[in-house]
Structures are given as C-alpha cells and as structure tokens.
Amino acid sequence: MAERSFTNEVQKLRLGEGDEFRGEGILAVTKALLQSGVSYIGGYQGAPISHLIDVLGDSRDLLEGLGIYFENSASEAGAAAMLGASINYPVRGAVTWKSTVGTNVASDALSNLASAGVKGGALIILGEDYGEGSSIIQERTHAFAMKSQMWLMDPRPNLTSIVNLVEQSFELSEASQTPVMLQLRIRACHVYGSFICKDNKAPRISSNELITEPSFDFSKINLPPSIYEQERLKIDARWPAAVNFIRDRKLNETFDGELGELGLIVPGGLYNGVIRALQQLDLADTYGRSKIPLYVMNVVYPLVPDELIQFCVTRLSVLVVEEGQPNYIEDAIHAVLRKAGVAAPLHGKDIFPMAGEYTGEVLLRGIGAYLDAARPAKLEVTEVLATQRALTGLRQDGVAALVEPVPSRPPGFCIGCPERPVFAAIKLMQKELGTVHVSADIGCHTFGTLAPFNVGSTVLGYGLGLASSSGIAPLMRNRVISIMGDGGFWHNGFTSGVVNAVYNGQDSVLVILKNGYTSATGTQAIPSSPTQRTNHPMTLDIAAALKGVGVRWVKTVPSYSVSDMLSTLKDAMTTEEGGLKVIIADGECQLERQRRIKPIVAKRLKAGKREVRTRFGIDDDVCTGDHSCIRLSGCPSLTIKPNPSALRTDPVATVNQGCVGCGLCGENVHAATLCPSFYKAEIIQNATRWERLIYRLRSSVIGMLAGASRTQEALTA
Numbered sequence: 001m002a003e004r005s006f007t008n009e010v011q012k013l014r015l016g017e018g019d020e021f022r023g024e025g026i027l028a029v030t031k032a033l034l035q036s037g038v039s040y041i042g043g044y045q046g047a048p049i050s051h052l053i054d055v056l057g058d059s060r061d062l063l064e065g066l067g068i069y070f071e072n073s074a075s076e077a078g079a080a081a082m083l084g085a086s087i088n089y090p091v092r093g094a095v096t097w098k099s100t101v102g103t104n105v106a107s108d109a110l111s112n113l114a115s116a117g118v119k120g121g122a123l124i125i126l127g128e129d130y131g132e133g134s135s136i137i138q139e140r141t142h143a144f145a146m147k148s149q150m151w152l153m154d155p156r157p158n159l160t161s162i163v164n165l166v167e168q169s170f171e172l173s174e175a176s177q178t179p180v181m182l183q184l185r186i187r188a189c190h191v192y193g194s195f196i197c198k199d200n201k202a203p204r205i206s207s208n209e210l211i212t213e214p215s216f217d218f219s220k221i222n223l224p225p226s227i228y229e230q231e232r233l234k235i236d237a238r239w240p241a242a243v244n245f246i247r248d249r250k251l252n253e254t255f256d257g258e259l260g261e262l263g264l265i266v267p268g269g270l271y272n273g274v275i276r277a278l279q280q281l282d283l284a285d286t287y288g289r290s291k292i293p294l295y296v297m298n299v300v301y302p303l304v305p306d307e308l309i310q311f312c313v314t315r316l317s318v319l320v321v322e323e324g325q326p327n328y329i330e331d332a333i334h335a336v337l338r339k340a341g342v343a344a345p346l347h348g349k350d351i352f353p354m355a356g357e358y359t360g361e362v363l364l365r366g367i368g369a370y371l372d373a374a375r376p377a378k379l380e381v382t383e384v385l386a387t388q389r390a391l392t393g394l395r396q397d398g399v400a401a402l403v404e405p406v407p408s409r410p411p412g413f414c415i416g417c418p419e420r421p422v423f424a425a426i427k428l429m430q431k432e433l434g435t436v437h438v439s440a441d442i443g444c445h446t447f448g449t450l451a452p453f454n455v456g457s458t459v460l461g462y463g464l465g466l467a468s469s470s471g472i473a474p475l476m477r478n479r480v481i482s483i484m485g486d487g488g489f490w491h492n493g494f495t496s497g498v499v500n501a502v503y504n505g506q507d508s509v510l511v512i513l514k515n516g517y518t519s520a521t522g523t524q525a526i527p528s529s530p531t532q533r534t535n536h537p538m539t540l541d542i543a544a545a546l547k548g549v550g551v552r553w554v555k556t557v558p559s560y561s562v563s564d565m566l567s568t569l570k571d572a573m574t575t576e577e578g579g580l581k582v583i584i585a586d587g588e589c590q591l592e593r594q595r596r597i598k599p600i601v602a603k604r605l606k607a608g609k610r611e612v613r614t615r616f617g618i619d620d621d622v623c624t625g626d627h628s629c630i631r632l633s634g635c636p637s638l639t640i641k642p643n644p645s646a647l648r649t650d651p652v653a654t655v656n657q658g659c660v661g662c663g664l665c666g667e668n669v670h671a672a673t674l675c676p677s678f679y680k681a682e683i684i685q686n687a688t689r690w691e692r693l694i695y696r697l698r699s700s701v702i703g704m705l706a707g708a709s710r711t712q713e714a715l716t717a
Contacts, residue, residue, distance in 0.1 A: 006027070006055045007058050009023060009027055009055070010030075010062065012027060012031070013027070013030060013031050013062055014200070016197060016199045017198055017199045018196060019197045020195075020196060020197070021195055021196075022192075022194045023159075024051075024189070024191070024192055025162055025184065025188050025190060025191045025192075025193075026051045026052050026189050026190070027055060028159040028162055028195060029125060029163075030052065030055050030059065031197065032162070032163040032166035033094055034062070034066065035197070035200060036092060036201065037170075037201035037202070037203045037204070038093060038170075038203060039091040039093060039120075039205050039206050040068065040069040040070070040085060040091070040094075041063070041068060041069070041071075041095070042070070042071040042078070042093075042094075042095045043072070043073055043079050043095050043097055044072075044096075044098075044102060044491075045098075045524045046097055046098025046101070046102055046127060046521055047098060047127060048098075048127045048129055048184070048185070048186035048189045048190070049096050049098055049126070049127030049184065050098075050522045050524070051522070052096050052125065052189075053072060054524070056070050057072065064207075066200060066201075066202045066203070066206070066208075067203060067206025067208030068206060068207070069206075069207050072524065072525070073095070074490060074527075075492060076097040076103070076105040076106040077105050077106050077108065077109055079095040079096070079097060080095060080106035080108075080113065082095055083109070083118070083122045083179060086119060086122040087116050087117070087118055087119065088215040088216075088217060088220060089119060090204070091120040091203065092123075093120065093121075094122075094123040094124075094125060095123075095125070096124070096126070096127070098126075098127045098129055098521075099128050099183065100129075100136070100140060100144070101136050101462065103141055103144050105462075107144065110124075110150070110179070113179055114149055114178065115148075115222050115227060115231070115234075116221070116230060117177040117233065117238065118173060118174075118179055119177065120174065121171065121172075121173035121174045122179040122180065123170060123173065123179070123180050124150075124179060124180070125166075125182050125184065126181055126183045127183075127186070128140065128183040128184060128185050128269070130185070130357065131185075131186075131323070131357025131359075132357050132359065138324070138355070139324075141183055142300065142301060142324075142329075145301045146301055146328065149178065149238070149239065150178060150179050150180065151169075151172060151176070151179075151180045151242050151301060151302060152299070152300050152301040153165050153180060153181065153182040153183065153299055153300075154183055154267045154268040154297065154298060154300045155182070155184075155269070156253075156268040156269075156271040156298060157187055157188040157268075157271065157272045158193050159191070159194060159195040160195040161268070161298065162184070163195050168249060168251060169182050171245070172242060172245050172246070175241055175242070176238045176241040176242035176245060177237075177238055177241075178234075184269075185269050187272070188269060191272075243305075246299050246302070247304050247306070251298050251299050252296060252297050252298055252299060253294075253298065254294070254296070254307075254311060255289075255290060256293050257289075257290045257293040258378065259291050259292050259376050259378055259379060260293060260314070260315075261315060261316040261317070261374075261376055261377070262292045262293065262316070262317055262319075262371075262376055263294075263311060263315040263317070263318040263319070264290075264292050264293070264295070264321060264367075265294075265295045265297065265308075265311070265318060265319070265320045265321065265333065266294055266295070266296050266297065266321045267296075267297050267321070267322065267323075268297060268298040268300075270321055270323065271294075271296055273358060273363050274294075274321055274367075275288045275290065276360060277360060277364050278290050278292065278367065280364060280387070281368070281387055281388060282384070282387065291379075293311070295307070295308070297329070300329060301328075303329075303333070305336045305340070308336050308337065309337065309340045309342055312346075313342050313344070316345075316376075317344065317345050317373070317374040318346050318347065319348065319351065319370045320347070321348075321352065321358065321363070321366070322348060322349075322352075323356075323358050325354050325355040327348060327349050330349060347370055351366050351370050352366040361391075361392055361395065364391055365388065367388075368384065368385055368389075368392075410450050410451075411447055412450060412634060412636065413448075414444075414590060414591055414636075415635060415636050415637050415658050415659070415662075416590035416594075416659075416660035416662035417590055418515055418560060418588065418589065419444060419513050419559065419585070419587075420633065420634065420635065420664060421561075421562050421662075421664045421667060421668075422445075422448075422511065422513060422565060422585045423445075423453040423455050424667075424668055424671075425562050425565035425566045425569055425671070426438070426448075426455050426481065426569065427453055427455060427632065428562070428566050428632075428671060429566055432570065433570065433573055433574070434478065436478055436480070436481055437469075437476055437480045438455050438457055438480070438481045438482070439456070439457065439458050439460075439465045439472070439480060439481070439482040439483065440455070440456025440458060440459045440465060440483050441459065441462070441463065441465030441484050441485060442459060442461065442485075442520075443462070443487060443488055443520050444485070445483055445485055446459060446520075452631045452633075452634040453634065456483065462488050462491055463484060463488030463489060463491045463494075463496065463497065464492060464496060465482040465483045465484045465488070465493065466484055466493060466496075466497030466501055466510050467493075467496045467497045467500060468482070470500065470501065470504070470506060473506060473508045479507065479508055479572075479573050481510075481511060481569075481573075482511070483511055483513065484497065484511070484513070485513050485518075486512060486515065486517075486528055487517070487520075489512055489528075490527050490540075494545060498546060498551065498580070498582075502550045505579065507578045507579060507580075508581070509569075509582075510580060510582045511569075511583045512582060512583070512584045514528065514542060514559075514585060514586045515559075515589040516529050516530050516588045516589055517529055517589050517592055519591070519592070523589055527539070527540040528541065528542050542584060551579075551580050552577075552579065553572070553577055553579065553580070553582065554582045554584065555572075555582070555583055556583075556584040556586050557583060557584070557585060558585075558587060559586060559587025560587055560663055560667060561667065562664070562670070562671040563667065563671045566671055569583065594660065605685055608686055609686060610684065610685070610688065611685045612684050612685075613661060613682070613685070614661030614681070614682055614683075615655070615659050615661050615681045615683060616661065616663070616665050616678060616679070617655050617678070618652065618654055618655060618677045619678075619679060620643070620644050621645075622675065622677035623652040623653050624650075624677075625643065625650030625651060625652055625653075628675075629653055630653060632668050635664060635665065637655055637656050637658040637659040637660075638653060638654075638655055638665055639653070639654060640654065641654045653677070663680075665678055666678050666680060
C-alpha cells in the first residue's frame with residue numbers, strides 16, 4: 001500500500017489514438033512508456049519520482065495485459081542491472097529512481113551498461129531532486145552523464161514535451177546504442193496539463209512473446225580487449241550518432257523574438273520559470289511568446305555545436321541559465337563558441353548565483369542584471385529594471401511588515417510516529433549512561449537528529465548507518481549505536497552493514513526501526529511489510545535474516561514501550577557479550593495504520609457497532625508548566641496553552657485534537673518519572689446501554705460534587 005492510490009487515475013492510461021489525456025506529469029510519463037512499446041520497467045522509490053512506482057503498481061493489470069514485466073526493485077543498483085536485458089536483445093526497458101543518490105547506488109551497473117552499449121532502447125527516468133524543496137545533498141546528474149557518455153534529457157515542463165521526449169529517448173537510445181537519462185524536476189513530476197494520446201503498444205518481445213534463442217556476443221562483455229573497442233565506439237560512433245539524431249529530430253527548440261541582438265540559452269527544465277520571469281517583466285505574453293530569442297535545450301548532454309553557433313553568431317550578448325555548480329553547460333558552450341570564432345559575450349554565473357535553485361526571484365534579478373549590462377537599443381531597460389526592483393522588493397516589504405522573523409519550521413516526525421518513542425528512550429538512556437555516539441541513517445528516522453532529540457552525529461547513505469559506525473566504534477570508550485530503518489535494511493544495510501559487522505567482529509549496537517514500509521517516500525511495500533501485494537503475499541523476516549548470518553544477540557521490542565526500550569538499550573550497551581547486538585523496534589507507521597483502519601472503523605460505525613478511541617489529556621491543575629514532557633517527546637499534538645489559574649503565569653501543556661492515542665506521552669511520564677498530570681481517556685462510540693447508564697450516573701455524581709465545591713468556595717469568599 002502506498003501513500004495514495006492511483007486506481008482511478010490509471011484508467012486514463014487506457015486512452016487511445018486521438019484521445020485527450022488530462023492529468024499529472026507522472027501519469028503522462030507512464031502513458032508515454034506504454035505508447036513506446038517497453039518490454040520491462042523497474043525502479044526504486046524516492047522523491048520526487050516515488051509516485052511513478054505507485055502508478056505502475058496500480059497499473060499491473062494493464063501492464064500484464066500488454067506483456068510488460070514490472071518490478072519494484074530492491075535497490076537502484078538492481079533496477080539499473082535490469083537494463084542489461086537491452087544489451088543483447090532489441091527490447092525496450094525503462095527504470096526510475098531518485099537522483100543523484102540513486103544514480104550513485106546504481107553507478108556500477110550504469111558504467112558497465114554504458115560501456116557495452118545497448119541494442120534495445122534503455123531509458124533511466126530520474127527525479128532530479130535539486131533546490132529548496134530537496135531532501136538530499138545538492139548535486140546533479142550531469143556529471144555522471146558526461147563521465148559515462150550517457151545522453152541526458154531535460155524536457156520542458158509541459159505534458160506534450162515530456163511525452164514526446166520519453167518516446168524520442170527510446171529512439172535516440174537505439175540510434176546511438178547508448179542508454180539515455182531523462183531528468184524530471186519536482187515541478188515537472190506534478191505539473192498538470194493535457195496531451196493527445198496514441199494507442200498503447202504491445203512490445204514485440206514480452207512476457208507474452210518470449211525470446212526463443214539466447215544471444216552471446218563477446219564484444220558486449222566488459223573485459224579486455226572488448227572494453228577498448230567499446231570506448232572507441234563511444235567517441236567515434238555513438239556520440240556523433242546521438243548529435244545527428246538530436247539535430248535531425250529537432251529535439252532542442254529555438255523561439256524567435258523581436259530583441260534579436262539578445263539571446264537566452266535555457267535547459268528545458270527551467271523554461272517555465274524563465275518564461276514566468278519574462279512575463280512579469282513584460283517581456284513575454286500570456287502564451288509564452290518571448291521578446292528575447294530562446295534556445296531551449298531539451299537535451300543538455302550532448303550539446304549540438306552547430307545549433308549553438310547558429311543561435312549565438314548574430315547576437316551581441318547571450319545569457320546561459322544553468323542551475324548548480326560546476327557550470328558544465330556554460331563552460332562547454334564557451335568552448336564551442338570560441339573554437340568556432342564566435343565573439344558574442346556569454347554570460348551566466350557572472351550574473352546568476354554560483355549555486356542554489358533558480359527560484360522566481362533569482363530569475364527576475366538575473367534577467368534584470370543581464371538586461372542592465374546588455375542595454376538593447378529597442379528596449380526601455382530603465383522601465384524593466386523598475387518593474388524588477390518592485391517585484392523583488394516585495395519580499396523585503398513582507399519581512400519589514402512582520403517586524404520579527406517567522407520562526408523556522410524544520411521537518412519532524414508525524415503525530416503518533418512509532419520512531420519518536422525510540423529516540424525518547426535513547427535520550428533517556430544517555431541521561432543515565434552518558435553521551436553516546438550515534439550513527440544515523442536516511443529515512444523518517446533522520447528527523448531524530450533534529451530537536452528535541454538531537455540524536456545522530458553522521459548520515460552517510462541509505463542503509464549505511466551501521467557501516468558508517470565501523471570506523472569510529474573501535475575508537476570510542478563506550479559502545480556506538482547505529483540507526484537503520486527496515487527499508488534501509490533490505491536496500492543496502494543487510495549486506496553493507498550487518499554482514500560486514502558480523503564478519504569483522506564489531507562490538508556495537510544496531511537499532512532497526514521496523515515501521516513496515518519505506519515510509520519517507522510514501523509508504524511503499526518492502527520485503528518485510530505487514531501487508532503485501534496480492535500477487536506477492538510472502539513477507540520476509542528481519543530477525544530470521546539476522547540470525548541467518550550469525551547475529552546471536554537479537555531482541556524485538558514494541559516501539560511504543562519506552563520503558564522496555566530503555567531497559568533493552570541499557571542492556572545492549574552494558575552487557576559483557578561481544579559482537580553485534582541488534583534491537584528491532586517494532587511499530588507500524590502510524591500514517592499507514594490510520595489509512596488502513598479508518599475505512600474499517602467508518603464501516604463499523606455505520607453498522608452501529610461499538611468503537612473505542614483512546615485519547616490523552618493533561619490536567620491543568622496538576623501541570624507545573626515545566627514542559628519537560630514536550631522536550632522529551634516533541635509530538636506535534638503536545639503543545640501549550642495559557643494557564644487557567646490567575647495565580648500562575650507559565651503556560652501549561654495540553655494535548656490537541658490531532659492526538660492519535662499512541663500513548664507516548666504517558667509512556668514518557670512513566671519511563672522518565674515526570675509529573676503525573678497526564679490522563680488517559682476512552683471515547684466510546686455506539687456505546688452499550690450499560691455504558692450509557694454508567695456515564696449518566698458518573699456525570700450526576702461529578703455534577704453534585706462540583707456544585708458543592710462551588711458553594712464551599714462562595715462561602716469561603
């Protein structure tokens with residue numbers, strides 16, 4: 001089960017020739033794959049491309065009908081290795097993952113794939129997670145494409161362009177016998193629009209039309225002497241073939257404008273942002289017609305030199321809009337123009353920021369600075385700059401109006417998250433045993449490095465929490481704790497972390513947060529998920545896998561039991577037994593649990609059946625205003641409110657209506673010996689007659705006691 005179901009939307013994937021498709025970019029990409037006649041698709045989830053895996057999963061009936069094999073791969077490396085099917089056979093295949101971290105994981109397979117070359121079209125769809133909304137390190141795919149000689153597409157963010165580029169990518173791959181990468185920024189993944197469909201195409205080779213004769217070609221094996229010929233083919237044959245294809249098919253686009261002495265060179269993915277900035281400066285109309293000529297690079301690698309020369313040769317000045325550093329595109333264009341003797345000044349990072357996402361404000365400032373430097377004769381630059389200053393000044397005006405800065409709101413655990421109590425227990429353990437080095441990992445649990453826990457000194461890669469502790473553990477007086485999610489365990493942690501630790505006899509502690517899914521990417525299923533797809537009912541067991549490779553000390557503790565977790569952590573940290581000690585914190589992702597049980601509860605309530613919900617609260621009269629409960633928990637439903645007592649000024653803690661009744665606050669009170677102000681309440685819906693009678697009796701007694709108390713207070717006054 002994923003974060004959301006696309007069961008209804010995937011019906012649009014059945015549209016045929018001439019039908020109009022309306023929907024999101026992710027759905028359009030899936031439709032383009034079906035129209036391209038792919039034989040197999042694989043991938044690993046990761047923002048902003050996770051929903052492509054979800055859509056494909058919800059489209060299994062359609063895929064199987066066409067004979068397309070789909071696999072939710074164990075890792076990006078596994079997905080990349082799938083493309084080996086296209087090396088020897090004329091079959092088209094596509095895989096997807098989050099870049100650049102996914103590309104790094106897949107790099108071994110990709111390097112070998114690019115060297116051997118492909119016979120069938122091979123496409124890698126990348127979620128280019130760069131900029132302010134990114135959840136990863138700020139790197140790009142461009143360097144890898146250049147290093148391994150793989151072509152890199154960057155389509156304009158509209159559905160027609162995206163669909164055309166997906167289809168053309170397979171043709172480019174086959175024409176140049178080279179794998180092709182297609183990068184989609186988050187705005188392209190979720191852009192809404194329409195395009196005219198084609199019929200879905202059943203592949204010539206598929207699970208319905210099987211290969212009868214296997215192929216062997218030594219020249220495709222990555223061993224000497226084949227690899228030397230493969231390198232020569234990359235440069236002498238595949239690269240020129242790709243450039244010719246890109247030029248002949250006009251994959252890059254040129255848009256004329258009345259200010260012919262200027263020019264903008266724009267990667268396709270930045271086109272919408274550039275056009276919007278030009279519109280705000282009154283340099284483009286509502287339909288995107290720009291007054292400044294544009295050369296839009298839907299293929300950012302390889303470059304097409306003669307197209308660049310033709311675009312720049314008559315310009316007095318050209319601006320390259322390129323996010324990130326190093327500025328590969330700008331430097332490459334410089335080389336092309338200067339070798340050809342084109343003297344037009346080329347601007348880029350001298351005007352735009354050296355690094356960072358080019359947001360609307362950045363583009364406004366950059367284009368304004370470019371026009372100020374170029375001063376075209378046919379443009380009233382002073383008026384344009386006045387507009388630019390007025391628009392970019394809105395932020396400063398907003399900051400001034402606020403008087404004080406808006407408090408930062410870093411990400412955090414969801415309400416009821418089963419991982420929060422584990423970090424509360426680690427914090428309590430360190431209070432007793434002293435500070436411990438914690439090697440953190442990638443996943444929802446990375447939020448444990450933030451306040452109020454601040455647990456985790458390093459984050460090195462998905463599933464690499466234990467592996468990253470191997471260097472520091474032998475140097476520490478106390479044992480080191482490593483964190484790993486169950487998704488990271490199956491992705492990379494089992495082999496790189498656990499097997500490595502057992503083999504090398506490491507004496508450390510590993511906490512595996514078993515929430516049942518790869519929750520951070522949208523709660524996709526993993527081998528140990530409690531619920532599996534109907535065609536894949538088997539669930540693998542983490543504890544059995546650990547014991548199978550020789551881990552002797554393995555204990556499973558319910559995540560929400562802070563006292564038990566605290567006791568087990570202290571035991572793991574102080575036991576005389578050597579070797580790896582693993583604690584499995586078992587608690588299902590609360591978001592996924594709520595999605596699963598809410599329809600069931602609604603159905604029971606509709607049928608008139610009894611339901612009990614648990615909620616927690618805080619007694620205002622008992623709460624001291626110390627707020628240690630908040631510092632230890634950090635739950636969003638645990639907050640403060642004004643003190644109802646006129647004699648006390650400190651705000652008191654309170655539990656808001658977002659509470660899901662996970663019980664962590666009560667557990668923390670018990671484990672940390674905090675104040676007894678918390679109470680547990682049960683809300684009964686469709687109560688029995690007996691429960692209703694007891695409720696009325698209790699209310700009457702409480703009402704009488706409260707009335708007597710008020711009377712006594714009045715007499716005393």
